[in-house]
Amino acid sequence: MKLSEIVKVLEATLFVGEDRLDKEFLAGGASDLMSDILAKRADECVFLTGLTTVQTIRTASVSGVGAVVIVRGKIPPDEVIRMAREEEIPLLSTPYSMFVSCGRLHGQGMTGLNGTR
Amino acid sequence: MSAFRKTFQINKKDFIHAGEASVAVKNLLKSLHIDPKLIRRVAICGYEGEMNVVMHGGEGFLTFEIDSEKVVLNISDDGPGIADISLAMKKGYSTAADEYRQMGFGAGMGLPNMKENSDQFDIESEKGKGTRIRMVFLISKGG
Ligand SMILES: Nc1ncnc2c1ncn2[C@@H]1O[C@H](COP(=O)(O)OP(=O)(O)OP(=O)(O)O)[C@@H](O)[C@H]1O
Ligand SMILES: [Mg+2]
Numbered sequence: 001m002k003l004s005e006i007v008k009v010l011e012a013t014l015f016v017g018e019d020r021l022d023k024e025f026l027a028g029g030a031s032d033l034m035s036d037i038l039a040k041r042a043d044e045c046v047f048l049t050g051l052t053t054v055q056t057i058r059t060a061s062v063s064g065v066g067a068v069v070i071v072r073g074k075i076p077p078d079e080v081i082r083m084a085r086e087e088e089i090p091l092l093s094t095p096y097s098m099f100v101s102c103g104r105l106h107g108q109g110m111t112g113l114n115g116t117r
Numbered sequence: 118m119s120a121f122r123k124t125f126q127i128n129k130k131d132f133i134h135a136g137e138a139s140v141a142v143k144n145l146l147k148s149l150h151i152d153p154k155l156i157r158r159v160a161i162c163g164y165e166g167e168m169n170v171v172m173h174g175g176e177g178f179l180t181f182e183i184d185s186e187k188v189v190l191n192i193s194d195d196g197p198g199i200a201d202i203s204l205a206m207k208k209g210y211s212t213a214a215d216e217y218r219q220m221g222f223g224a225g226m227g228l229p230n231m232k233e234n235s236d237q238f239d240i241e242s243e244k245g246k247g248t249r250i251r252m253v254f255l256i257s258k259g260g
Contacts, residue, residue, distance in 0.1 A: 031221075032221055033221050033222075033224050034220075034221035034222055035221075035222065035223075035224035035225075035226035035227065035230070036224065036226075038161050038164070038165060038226070038227075038230055039226050039229075039230045039233075043153075043157060049221070051220065051221045053132075053220050053221070054133060054136075055132070055135070055136065055168075055220060055221065055222075056221070058135075058136035058137075058139075058140055058164065059136075059164070059221075061140050061143065061160075062136070062139055062140065062143060062157070062160035062161050062163070062164040063157070063160075063161060064153070064157050087140070
C-alpha cells in the first residue's frame with residue numbers, strides 16, 4: 001500500500017510525510033509496547049500505537065520503522081511531530097481504534113511483521 | 118577506516134532525552150554507509166541500553182567505538198546494580214515502575230533483545246555497584 005492509500009483508508013491526518021505519499025508499505029505491526037517493536041523485524045513497516053511520547057518516535061527510528069500511525073484520534077504533541085520530521089518518519093493520526101485501524105489495513109492486503117496474512 | 122570514538126552522557130530518569138545517543142549513533146553510521154541491517158542492530162541495542170540506564174540505573178555513559186572490523190558499545194551507570202543477572206536476562210522479567218509501563222516499557226525484553234542483536238554481549242553488575250554492558254558488532258558479518 002502507498003502512504004497516500006493508508007491515509008485515505010484510515011481517514012487520517014498526516015502530520016509528517018507529505019513528501020513521501022508514494023512510499024510503499026507491505027507490513028504492519030500494532031502495539032502499545034515499545035519492546036514489541038524493538039524485538040521484531042519492524043523495519044519498513046507501519047507501526048500503529050496509542051502512545052504519543054517522544055519514545056514512540058525514537059523506537060521507530062532505531063527500529064527502522066517506515067511510518068507511525070497514532071490511533072483513537074490522539075494528536076501528537078508538537079515535539080513529537082518535530083522529531084518525526086527530523087527523523088524523516090511519516091506520522092499519521094487516525095480517528096479509528098487500534099482494532100479497526102488494523103482491520104482496515106489488513107483488508108487492503110497488508111501483512112503482519114513476519115509476512116503472515 | 119581509522120578508529121573513532123564518542124561518548125554520550127545519559128542522565129538518570131531523563132525519559133525525554135533517553136535514546137538521543139543511539140539515534141545519533143545511528144545517523145553517524147548511516148553517514149559512513151554501513152550495512153543498514155548492522156546499523157539497525159547497533160541502534161536497537163544502544164537504545165535498549167539507554168532506556169535501562171534511565172529507567173533502572175543511575176547517571177551513565179554510552180561510548181561508541183568503530184574501526185574497520187567492528188562497532189563496540191559500552192553502556193555503564195552508577196545506579197543500584199542488578200542483584201541477579203541471570204534473572205534479569207530472562208524474557209519477561211522486569212521491575213520497571215508503573216510510570217514507564219504506561220509509556221510502553223517494562224516488558225522485560227530489553228536485555229534479551231540486546232544479547233540477541235549483538236555478536237558479543239557482556240554484562241557486569243552487582244547490587245550497589247552499578248551496571249556495565251559491552252556489546253560488539255562485527256562489520257564483516259553485516260546483517
Ligand atoms: N542499568 C540497570 N540498572 C539496574 N537494573 C537494571 C539495569 N538494566 C536492567 N536492570 C534490571 O533488569 C530488568 C530487566 O531488564 P530488561 O531491559 O530486560 O527489561 P525492562 O527494562 O524491565 O523492560 P523493557 O526493556 O522490555 O522495556 C529490569 O527490569 C531491571 O530490574
Ligand atoms: Mg529494558
